[in-house]
Amino acid sequence: MSSLDDLAARQHGIVSRAQALEHGLTDDALKWLVESGRWNRVHTAVYATVTGPLTFEAQVWAAILRAGRGAVASHRTAAYLDGICDDPGPTVHVTAPADRHVRSKVQVVRVHYAHRLPVTRHPTRLPPRTRVEETVLDLVDSAPHPREAEGWVTSAGQRRTTTPERLADALGRRKKIRGRPMLEAMLTDVASGAQSPLELRHLRRVERAHGLPVGTRQRRVAGGRAIWIDVDYEPYSVRVELDGRVGHAGDGRFRDRRRDNRATVQGHATLRYGHADVFGDPCGVALEQAAVLRTRGWTGTRRPCGPTCVASSFP
Structure with a gap:
């Protein structure tokens, strides 16, 4: 199980049923690990190989593995992981490819869907997440008030996680986003020095x-x-x-x-x-x-x- 242990360590103690089976475990072995208390079931077909409270990163990995193939952390969850905000909020946000549907009744996990996920996900960061610019644009697109949208743009710039130029470039590649004219004007003003x-x-x-x-x-x-x-x-x-x-x-x-x-x-x-x-x-x-x-x-x-x-x- 050394290779499975290494995988679990990279994923903050979380593995999926599919991963466990790929590394040689059987369903009977999985059942025994859970019933003996060595592993804990977090979501359907997702397990914690450690006991005790899960770290935030472990909760994110569990949500991503529950969402399945190609899923990544996004929205406020990705913003917290990349230092754009200091509070991750009560819900773990993940985005899955638009060609699939995740059946989940877990209240603490919200699944979004996107057609462009292969190009908007960050190529290397773990847990898997959207690129910083895409995270900011997702949050702007879902913001209930323009002032909140302004807050995400200025926070990303103030904390030096991205620049107005990179945000404008990412915006240019999006076909649909709410308040595009406002956002374009906002990025111009932020580029001129406004930081909040x-x-x-x-x-x-x-x-x-x-x-x-x-x-x-x-x-x-x-x-x-x-x-x-x-x-x-x-x-x-x-x-x-x-x-x-x-x-x-x-x-x-x-x-x-x-x-x-x-x-x-x-x-x-x-x-x-x-x-x-x-x-x-x-x-x-x-x-x-x-x-x-x-x-x-x-x-x-x-x-x-x-x-x-x-x-x-x-x-």
Whole structure:
């Protein structure tokens, strides 16, 4: 059984009935291993060769083997495996070839189907999974809200698991996907430096919608210690910092304060906004931001984003 043991080790202790039979076991031997407690049945014709709670990778392997030939981890499960998100969620997602159907009543496993699976699966990573770009596009396609779609695109870029260019290339090979025009525009904005849904919202609904000057996003400022500015309006010495939860708590809060204080000493004005501001009152943010830019020399034409926009009261 050494070859079967090696296979089980590669699959985090999980083997299928077909694999066990291919390596010399019989159905009677399988039955004895389960009844004696040496192996445990995880799904129909899928067994754990180890006792105790299964690791996440073992659960993924079990779902893949249950789905059968050609199946791979996908969607949020693949995103977790590749570091795009920190929470795999309660369901293991796998995708199987579209020419087959998996009969499964396991609530913790969801099986998707795809015609292009041979080209969208990653060639080497284990457990088998979709390529990073395909994973992101699958999640965007199934996202219930555009904001969630933005979150997957920006998270993949922020964590450096892929690039807007590679995502755009994968998008070009897909015939069908929900919200293609929105996604194409989103990838363009992410390529310009927006790294989160908060930054995308500021770019579109504050700056661009109200005719404000174009800021430089994620600008690196060298010095004794390099700092990053979310949006820098360098000609007017105005900086905008967009505070999501990540990086702006604990030690991050003190780094922000030191950065803002240093900027003030150097003559820069720093405006700081969070989700409630940019998502809840983008027109108010634009009004305030335009007022500061105006005091620092901006003479451009600003405009309201609609008939009810508070920016209509701009001087």
